[in-house]
Amino acid sequence: MLPRRPWRAAWQAALYGTEGFFVRNNPADHFRTNVAVPLFTQAVRRLADLVDEALGFPDPFDVVDVGAGRGELLLALHDVPARWRLTGVDVAEADVPFRWVHEIPEVTGLLIANEWLDSVPIDVLQDGRLVHVAPDGSESRGQRVEDPWAARWWPQGGRVEVGLPRDQAWMRAVSRVSRGVAVAIDYGHTLPDRRSTLTGYRDGRQVPAVPDGSCDLTAHVALDACAAATDARLLTQREALSALGISAALPSATDPSYARGLQQASQARELLDPEGLGRFGWLVQAVGVDAAWMPT
Ligand SMILES: C[S@@+](CC[C@H](N)C(=O)[O-])C[C@H]1O[C@@H](n2cnc3c(N)ncnc32)[C@H](O)[C@@H]1O
Numbered sequence: 001m002l003p004r005r006p007w008r009a010a011w012q013a014a015l016y017g018t019e020g021f022f023v024r025n026n027p028a029d030h031f032r033t034n035v036a037v038p039l040f041t042q043a044v045r046r047l048a049d050l051v052d053e054a055l056g057f058p059d060p061f062d063v064v065d066v067g068a069g070r071g072e073l074l075l076a077l078h079d080v081p082a083r084w085r086l087t088g089v090d091v092a093e094a095d096v097p098f099r100w101v102h103e104i105p106e107v108t109g110l111l112i113a114n115e116w117l118d119s120v121p122i123d124v125l126q127d128g129r130l131v132h133v134a135p136d137g138s139e140s141r142g143q144r145v146e147d148p149w150a151a152r153w154w155p156q157g158g159r160v161e162v163g164l165p166r167d168q169a170w171m172r173a174v175s176r177v178s179r180g181v182a183v184a185i186d187y188g189h190t191l192p193d194r195r196s197t198l199t200g201y202r203d204g205r206q207v208p209a210v211p212d213g214s215c216d217l218t219a220h221v222a223l224d225a226c227a228a229a230t231d232a233r234l235l236t237q238r239e240a241l242s243a244l245g246i247s248a249a250l251p252s253a254t255d256p257s258y259a260r261g262l263q264q265a266s267q268a269r270e271l272l273d274p275e276g277l278g279r280f281g282w283l284v285q286a287v288g289v290d291a292a293w294m295p296t
Contacts, residue, residue, distance in 0.1 A: 067116025
């Protein structure tokens with residue numbers, strides 16, 4: 001019989017062990033995220049400018065990307081002031097022209113984490129019992145557990161994805177910000193639409209969640225629980241990007257940069273789509289600075 005262990009341990013080894021999926025694979029080869037859309041990186045640049053200004057233009061001003069893949073987001077920030085210190089944080093290595101580390105450094109500036117929390121491993125309970133999983137994805141039920149997180153944030157029971165490690169990861173990220181703003185962007189749910197979503201991705205396709213290192217493993221983030229952990233604001237991506245000036249309005253036909261305007265409108269539609277990326281949640285935590293530009 002194949003060895004079975006709780007989901008969190010199996011998931012950790014499958015993604016981040018020595019032969020783990022994210023150690024061997026570039027995430028961008030397997031799924032498309034916000035980061036692939038140039039207008040999104042422009043919005044992040046605008047956000048960083050706002051935080052820089054709110055902090056009084058410190059030297060250095062940090063822009064730290066947590067769960068940075070191979071550094072795509074920071075590579076897309078062009079012509080940044082010499083004061084800005086760009087840092088990518090990931091378990092994997094990357095060959096980039098800026099600082100690359102494996103632990104979140106201290107931040108004075110903007111910390112951003114796009115689709116990081118959904119890949120933080122968590123346990124699964126089925127009707128109050130810890131689910132164990134084998135490397136081929138087959139499951140069995142282990143011991144009964146009384147889980148305070150599940151009682152508070154997943155009261156309907158059934159198949160529960162125990163989000164506490166995501167709350168803790170978010171708290172840890174926020175705690176690294178001395179002054180500035182932390183933002184985590186992810187797909188998620190809140191109490192009214194809580195549902196289990198654990199699945200796999202490989203080569204752009206959804207595949208069964210099999211913890212053998214052959215695919216990404218991901219589950220939606222209980223965003224309300226993360227927000228409550230640090231008293232962060234929780235916005236939809238649509239709200240957050242609109243506040244940063246992203247609009248899907250079509251350019252006027254007389255606009256001299258009509259073609260560019262059309263291209264931007266099409267990217268904005270993708271980012272704001274209420275059935276797609278626009279449904280993502282933004283956790284926004286200001287630390288020692290006023291983030292008045294973000295809607296409440
Ligand atoms: C779903 S990918 C997102 C990549 C990129 N941010 C994007 O939006 O395209 C998640 C990334 O988070 C990284 N990651 C997960 N947990 C991490 C941790 N504890 N420390 C550093 N990186 C982590 C993974 O290695 C992976 O590159």
